[in-house]
Amino acid sequence: MDRQQHKVERRLAAIFAADVAGYSRLMNEDEVGTLNILTAHREVMDRQIAEHGGRIANTAGDSVLAEFPSAVDAVQCAIAVQAALAQANLDIPDERRVRFRLGVHVGDVMVRNGDLLGDGVNIAARLQSLADPGGICLSEAAYGYVRKSIPLTFNDLGEQHVKNMEEAIRAFAIGLQSNASTAPRTAPEPSASRLPEKPSIAVLPFANMSGDPEQEYFADGVVDDIITGLSQVKWFFVIARNSSFIYKGRAVDVKQVGRELGVRYVLEGSIRRAGDRIRITGQLIDAGTGAHLWANRFDGSMDNIFAFQDQITANVIGAIEPSLRRAEIERARRKRPNSLDAYDFYLRALPYAYANTPQDSEEALRLLLQALDREPDYPTAQAHAAWCYEQRFFRGGHRAKDKAEAVRHARAVMASATDDALALAIAAFVVAMLTHDYESAIGTVDRALLLNGNSALTLGFSAMTEANAGRYEAAIEHGRRAIHLSPLDPMNYHPYLGMGFAYLFSGRNEEAVVASNHAIQANPSFMVSHALLVASYAQLGHLDAAKVAAQRLLEAAPSFTVTMMEQMEFTAPERVAQFGAALRQAGLPD
Incomplete structure (x- = not known):
């Protein structure tokens, strides 16, 4: 025998295993009819495997084994196969339908004369035996590759002990829209105004x-x-x-x-x-x-x-x-771009908006405007767009158009009948920062907290608005509540800033130092937190510490000047003047 025939190649592969559920029963009841249906179904499966870049390696009776260059290709093929076979089964009586169970695994395989061998193949075969008829089951290895790439529902089946395998296999079933046992439902007609889908x-x-x-x-x-x-x-x-x-x-x-x-x-x-x-x-x-x-x-x-x-x-x-928000953001990231609705675009924008840097704000605004293109009266997206325009205004050259857009979106939220507390709190913050209309802003903050006084994000925006409006005790109280409710929230620089400015402007400088340090720890790249620390040390009379903090500020924002900070006019003129004087004491460039 040619030695070449004994050559064994090893490689990593995505393995696709298929088997017919109840094949023996079907053959006993109608051998010819079952073979005819199986042949037609195999043609469908073989075509899908080829179209998804797969290679059929082994076949025996009712089973098929194929390999793919990636787990994503293998799973997409499995989904396409089950959808096509479900359609093919519609004209066949339920008791005569041929339903495949599919398993997908990523692992090491041996290849000899084109056949796949080894533990990777055995695991894939065991996985398909765990799948429901018309269903798909993945190994933990395959799930790790596809969970962020394909927008599907994965049901964790836990550790499974299967025949002839010493170690348990952790398995995941894919939640399909329909399987071979049920007729697919007719998709509803899209509505004229599709509302965001809530968790x-x-x-x-x-x-x-x-x-x-x-x-x-x-x-x-x-x-x-x-x-x-x-x-x-x-x-x-x-x-x-x-x-x-x-x-x-x-x-x-x-x-x-x-x-x-x-x-x-x-x-x-x-x-x-x-x-x-x-x-x-x-x-x-x-x-x-x-x-x-x-x-x-x-x-x-x-x-x-x-x-x-x-x-x-x-x-x-x-x-x-915040736990639900993180989970929803991750869910939106997994969805295909062509399936995104206004809610998904809003969720994708959040990490960029909350990073609060010029580059991230631009990306957030791009996504938010796509949300508003689909839902023009979506208050939460409007509020976040207003905030991003506010960030762009202060850091992008004080363009009048950015200010006008920020105020327009914020005022629209405030005038709406929305019961979204966070949207109202953000709108109030933007209006307070850009117009100093503290009466409207505080009224909106109070409305937000009546709607939901247990939202850490809402309380954080409220604390900053109240500090800028001179309501120091309210700012401190709401900042503390925000941190107590969500102590590890990456957005905690907001309540710390609100508390820090309230402490600074009310002469409680030691507490202002503590709050501004916490704000820096929560978001080291945000220059306002560094400026607050400089001013707090300066007002406390600790000029050496103020100069060290000033150096760190310039490292984070090399183009920073006191005049630039004053031009933000983030609060009443007398408070801006007090803040600017403290920054100059620390030797920051004018």
């Missing part, structure tokens, strides 16, 4: 771990308060209590809850009492993947149970909002 959340009844029936009332009260509080956050949808409480006393699968209630996220928790002490735990879960997005516990006393209940509610809501 949705269900708060399940908290489990009473105390064995004390009296604690049921307290646990239910906590959940009721959380549902009410979350309902104030208008950028996501909260399932009503009557729907979520049908799961009370039941062991539930979070993924099933997500499917039954139509929600992306589930909050669950428990309550335990020991003597006069109470511990409540909570966790936020992505219902599609089962991934944990946030978890925390809260300890309190029965001495003031209602205050403890209020504290839990505020802390849970304050923590959930």
Whole structure:
């Protein structure tokens, strides 16, 4: 035998394994009919494999093994195959339909005479056996390659122990729009004015771990308060209590809850009492993947149970909002560009807007304008666009057009009937910065906080507006609340700045130093935080420290001048003059 025939090549490949569900039964019932359907289905599959750059390596009876140059190609092919076969099955009686199960894995394979061998092939074959008929199952390795590249719902099946494999395999099932067992639904006609799709959340009844029936009332009260509080956050949808409480006393699968209630996220928790002490735990879960997005516990006393209940509610809501926002931003990043709606463009813009640098603000504004092109009266996108125009105005040459656009968008939000607290707070901040119309700005801030006083972002913008308006105690209070609600939020330079300016302008210079240092730690590239630290040291009389801080400011912003800062006119003239004088004391260029 030719030695060349024994040559074995090793390489990394994306492996696609297919097998017919219930093949033996189908053959026993109608051998000829099943072979005819299988032949037609194989033609569809072979064509899709070729079109997606794959190579068929092994075939045996009802099984197919193919390799692809990338996991994305293999998964896209698998989706296309199942969609095409689902369509082909429509004219076939349900009991006679040939449904393939597909598995995709990325791993090392051996290639001999064109055939694929090795553990990588075995894993792919085991994965397809875990898939539903008409479904697709991925290994953790394949999932890692495609989860950010293909906008799909992935259901984490956890560790799976399969035949002839010593180690468990972590598997992920792809949530398809339809499979071979159901006829595809007719797509609805697009509406003339498509509203942004909100994320949705269900708060399940908290489990009473105390064995004390009296604690049921307290646990239910906590959940009721959380549902009410979350309902104030208008950028996501909260399932009503009557729907979520049908799961009370039941062991539930979070993924099933997500499917039954139509929600992306589930909050669950428990309550335990020991003597006069109470511990409540909570966790936020992505219902599609089962991934944990946030978890925390809260300890309190029965001495003031209602205050403890209020504290839990505020802390849970304050923590959930940024966690959901991060999850939604990641979801929007995974979507294909041609499938984005106004909400997705807004989400994609957020990381750039919050970075607060000239380059990032430009990218944020580009995305926000695309959102507004689709939804012209979208208040949250309008508010963020106003903020980006405000940033451009102050850092891009004080162009009148930028100021006019910022004020136009902000005023539109303030005049609207929106109940989005964050949009109102940002609009108030922009108007205060650019027009000094503090009466309108503070009125809008108060309206925002009535709508949602547990949003850290809303409180942060409010603190800055109130400091600029001379409402120092309110700025300090709201800044502290923002940090307490979301202590690790990257946007915390906002509440720290609001507090820092309030401290500086009210003569509490030591506290101004502390707040401005925290603001710098939260966002080292933002020059205003460095300027605030310089002025705080100067007013405190610590000129050596002020000069060191001034040097760091110039390293972060080499073109900085005191006049440039004064021209921002970010607050009343007398406060701007006080700030400028302190900066000059530290020797910053005029």
